[in-house]
Amino acid sequence: xxxxxxxxxxxxxxxxxxxxxxxxxxxxxxxxxxxxxxxxxxxxxxxxxxxxxxxxxxxxxxxxxxxxxxxxxxxxxxxxxxxxxxxxxxxxxxxxxxxxxxxxxxxxxxxxxxxxxxxxxxxxxxxxxxxxxxxxxxxxxxxxxxxxxxxxxxxxxxxxxxxxxxxxxxxxxxxxxxxxxxxxxxxxxxxxxxxxxxxxxxxxxxxxxxxxxxxxxxxxxxxxxxxxxxxxxxxxxxxxxxxxxxxxxxxxxxxxxxxxxxxxxxxxxxxxxxxxxxxxxxxxxxxxxxxxxxxxxxxxxxxxxxxxxxxxxxxxxxxxxxxxxxxxxxxxxxxxxxxxxxxxxxxxxxxxxxxxxxxxxxxxxxxxxxxxxxxxxxxxxxxxxxxxxxxxxxxxxxxxxxxxxxxxx
Amino acid sequence: xxxxxxxxxxxxxxxxxxxxxxxxxxxxxxxxxxxxxxxxxxxxxxxxxxxxxxxxxxxxxxxxxxxxxxxxxxxxxxxxxxxxxxxxxxxxxxxxxxxxxxxxxxxxxxxxxxxxxxxxxxxxxxxxxxxxxxxxxxxxxxxxxxxxxxxxxxxxxxxxxxxxxxxxxxxxxxxxxxxxxxxxxxxxxxxxxxxxxxxxxxxxxxxxxxxxxxxxxxxxxxxxxxxxxxxxxxxxxxxxxxxxxxxxxxxxxxxxxxxxxxxxxxxxxxxxxxxxxxxxxxxxxxxxxxxxxxxxxxxxxxxxxxxxxxxxxxxxxxxxxxxxxxxxxxxxxxxxxxxxxxxxxxxxxxxxxxxxxxxxxxxxxxxxxxxxxxxxxxxxxxxxx
Numbered sequence: 001x002x003x004x005x006x007x008x009x010x011x012x013x014x015x016x017x018x019x020x021x022x023x024x025x026x027x028x029x030x031x032x033x034x035x036x037x038x039x040x041x042x043x044x045x046x047x048x049x050x051x052x053x054x055x056x057x058x059x060x061x062x063x064x065x066x067x068x069x070x071x072x073x074x075x076x077x078x079x080x081x082x083x084x085x086x087x088x089x090x091x092x093x094x095x096x097x098x099x100x101x102x103x104x105x106x107x108x109x110x111x112x113x114x115x116x117x118x119x120x121x122x123x124x125x126x127x128x129x130x131x132x133x134x135x136x137x138x139x140x141x142x143x144x145x146x147x148x149x150x151x152x153x154x155x156x157x158x159x160x161x162x163x164x165x166x167x168x169x170x171x172x173x174x175x176x177x178x179x180x181x182x183x184x185x186x187x188x189x190x191x192x193x194x195x196x197x198x199x200x201x202x203x204x205x206x207x208x209x210x211x212x213x214x215x216x217x218x219x220x221x222x223x224x225x226x227x228x229x230x231x232x233x234x235x236x237x238x239x240x241x242x243x244x245x246x247x248x249x250x251x252x253x254x255x256x257x258x259x260x261x262x263x264x265x266x267x268x269x270x271x272x273x274x275x276x277x278x279x280x281x282x283x284x285x286x287x288x289x290x291x292x293x294x295x296x297x298x299x300x301x302x303x304x305x306x307x308x309x310x311x312x313x314x315x316x317x318x319x320x321x322x323x324x325x326x327x328x329x330x331x332x333x334x335x336x337x338x339x340x341x342x343x344x345x346x347x348x349x350x351x352x353x354x355x356x357x358x359x360x361x362x363x364x365x366x367x368x369x370x371x372x373x374x375x376x377x378x379x380x381x382x383x384x385x386x387x388x389x390x391x392x393x394x395x396x397x398x399x400x401x402x403x404x405x406x407x408x409x
Numbered sequence: 410x411x412x413x414x415x416x417x418x419x420x421x422x423x424x425x426x427x428x429x430x431x432x433x434x435x436x437x438x439x440x441x442x443x444x445x446x447x448x449x450x451x452x453x454x455x456x457x458x459x460x461x462x463x464x465x466x467x468x469x470x471x472x473x474x475x476x477x478x479x480x481x482x483x484x485x486x487x488x489x490x491x492x493x494x495x496x497x498x499x500x501x502x503x504x505x506x507x508x509x510x511x512x513x514x515x516x517x518x519x520x521x522x523x524x525x526x527x528x529x530x531x532x533x534x535x536x537x538x539x540x541x542x543x544x545x546x547x548x549x550x551x552x553x554x555x556x557x558x559x560x561x562x563x564x565x566x567x568x569x570x571x572x573x574x575x576x577x578x579x580x581x582x583x584x585x586x587x588x589x590x591x592x593x594x595x596x597x598x599x600x601x602x603x604x605x606x607x608x609x610x611x612x613x614x615x616x617x618x619x620x621x622x623x624x625x626x627x628x629x630x631x632x633x634x635x636x637x638x639x640x641x642x643x644x645x646x647x648x649x650x651x652x653x654x655x656x657x658x659x660x661x662x663x664x665x666x667x668x669x670x671x672x673x674x675x676x677x678x679x680x681x682x683x684x685x686x687x688x689x690x691x692x693x694x695x696x697x698x699x700x701x702x703x704x705x706x707x708x709x710x711x712x713x714x715x716x717x718x719x720x721x722x723x724x725x726x727x728x729x730x731x732x733x734x735x736x737x738x739x740x741x742x743x744x745x746x747x748x749x750x751x752x753x754x755x756x757x758x759x760x761x762x763x764x765x766x767x768x769x770x771x772x773x774x775x776x777x778x779x780x781x782x783x784x785x786x787x788x789x790x791x792x793x794x
Contacts, residue, residue: 014691016470017521024520025520025521025522026522026523027519028520032520032521035523035524036521036523039523039524039527040523043523043527075585082417095512143573162561168437176447225588230627231425232425232429233434234427234429234432234433235427235428235429235432238432238436244627245772248729248766248771248772248775248776249733249771249772250733250734250735250737250771251733252736252737252739252747253736253747253764253767253768254769254772256764257764257767258749260754260760260764260765261760261761262448264446264447264450264451264760264761265443265444265447266446267446267449268446268450268453315421316421334751339756344697345537345538345540346539347527348539348541348542349541349737350661351541351740352541352737352739354738359541359542365546366549375545375546375550375553375554376546376550377545378552379542379545379549379550380546381544382542383542383543386537386538386542387534387537390536390537390538391533391537394536394537
């Protein structure tokens with residue numbers, strides 16, 4: 001009997017060789033090699049000419065000269081501290097929510113900071129870029145302070161999950177309170193200088209519109225989602241009609257209709273502000289989509305849950321409130337995040353109906369005779385702002401989806 | 410038998426009825442409130458709800474029209490011109506989006522690292538910026554910066570690109586050309602049938618199907634002749650005044666709307682295609698490779714038909730989004746149905762009527778696409794017994 005071991009042959013070691021990697025990924029066969037060479041050539045040519053344009057031909061002075069306009073538009077300069085306060089408030093509450101959502105109770109102790117490595121690197125790069133940017137030093141300090149507020153809020157949120165049992169309610173309350181505070185800081189009154197809605201511009205208006213619309217469409221969306229799932233035929237009919245009607249219309253049409261129709265269908269002596277009409281349009285539109293998202297969550301709940309609830313003697317409202325909704329909303333969080341992302345992008349359509357948000361203000365700046373023809377510079381800058389915000393949100397939604405284990409439980 | 414009556418206020422059926430009656434009352438009250446105010450406000454403005462204005466003279470010009478239109482025509486006709494312009498963007502847009510989305514989606518699975526990275530970058534960039542900004546960028550930053558008509562760019566000797574748009578070779582507008590086009594369609598159907606027949610013979614009888622192969626070759630040769638000579642291609646020519654004649658001329662506005670919509674929606678479609686392909690079980694890939702199918706056949710015969718089942722419902726909503734987003738053409742002055750309607754509204758002040766017309770138009774278009782896609786969907790689903 002031989003002593004030879006019959007262990008299976010170990011798999012070939014994975015080559016981490018650069019040459020082997022290049023051969024496998026770039027020059028695997030003649031067709032791939034041809035593609036690599038062709039695309040590589042075109043790419044280098046494009047990057048060179050783009051780089052040349054960025055460094056020599058493009059006149060970037062339009063951006064620093066108008067930076068306050070892009071951010072807050074014609075908001076009075078003496079009141080800029082209010083815009084900073086709004087940013088700080090929203091970022092802290094956002095951090096708090098994020099900290100709460102990413103720490104599910106089951107996986108306690110799992111990465112304490114609440115941010116994945118890549119997110120932390122991203123925040124680091126952002127902070128570094130801000131330090132390098134040609135901004136006044138106080139502004140840099142403000143932005144860095146706000147970034148640290150996000151981290152602090154996140155830490156508090158994680159602490160809260162362990163210490164406070166009703167953290168979800170606390171965070172929801174924090175959102176409501178901070179939205180009211182934001183509204184107060186924007187509009188003024190009650191001891192603050194009043195600022196007319198025509199002075200709410202730029203990125204500030206973009207963020208405000210997106211937040212207020214998703215906030216207002218939440219209760220509406222919930223009602224219509226429940227209505228659509230309901231066994232009451234009349235309620236169901238109304239809900240389906242509402243959802244399908246507004247989902248079939250283009251947003252710009254709804255916004256336009258809201259601008260021209262609302263003054264007609266409301267009492268003549270109600271003076272409705274342009275911004276309020278836009279909020280109404282966005283809310284009507286978003287609530288139809290939100291209703292469909294929430295319906296997805298409702299459908300994901302096993303029937304046994306509802307049957308168990310009625311076996312315990314809970315009536316329909318109570319079983320919805322205690323059993324169905326908490327589970328459904330938890331499953332819907334990533335979808336809502338995506339909806340918020342597209343709403344954030346869609347606020348750009350407000351420029352078409354005459355509101356001066358980020359896209360609108362860039363059109364105004366381009367109409368300034370001093371900056372004629374700087375389309376590419378301005379639009380690239382604005383696109384970068386949208387890109388950073390939206391990429392951050394889509395990354396967040398992906399991580400939430402993984403953390404909440406949607407579809408796994 | 411227990412006949413103790415349930416008190417009314419604990420009876421589920423009672424509450425269901427009460428709740429529905431309440432819902433009806435609330436909806437009627439809201440509708441009544443709106444209609445009451447509407448009537449009051451319209452009376453105050455002295456306007457009466459009617460579509461009569463559609464037959465009065467429009468007296469504004471429209472930059473491009475598929476049907477002949479002059480500013481002395483009626484508002485109704487102007488609306489129709491806008492509708493056709495919209496349909497032109499939507500239909501061509503849907504076709505191009507499908508092509509781009511499928512190509513980009515499949516390219517995500519390429520062996521080539523460079524292609525994968527470029528496609529990922531494309532999807533991230535275009536999905537995360539607003540469509541409105543992209544349209545503005547295409548029109549103001551790309552097309553206005555292109556060379557003037559005098560020193561236009563020439564690609565492949567026949568494609569002119571300038572800041573006024575794109576001019577390209579196109580089939581001539583003659584009876585022969587149209588007949589040839591008809592012939593090509595007929596040949597395509599014949600080729601498809603012959604191909605199916607040949608596959609059937611190969612599979613069922615194990616024969617080579619050589620006769621049909623010759624038929625296919627003949628069809629191909631005829632099609633080539635028709636394509637090159639029968640269609641009577643006309644090429645764009647620039648005369649002394651700098652005007653372009655012949656060929657197909659697309660305005661810068663149309664090209665910007667089309668490119669903006671196609672690149673934006675294409676990014677979303679490519680994600681749908683990617684997730685559709687990923688949803689096909691790994692065993693299917695392995696089995697197809699084990700059978701010796703090359704990567705093209707593997708995709709076409711095994712993976713794609715199965716991925717299609719997952720892809721079609723979300724694809725439908727992307728098509729609907731494309732159609733709805735085409736209304737943004739107004740920002741770059743492309744005269745689509747929404748842009749023309751808002752001009753009509755500005756001129757006539759007929760808010761209710763025009764808004765109703767816009768809504769009806771988009772709802773009908775959406776409905777038609779949904780019906781068509783649902784038919785397609787039911788045809789690709791697994792046929793179960």
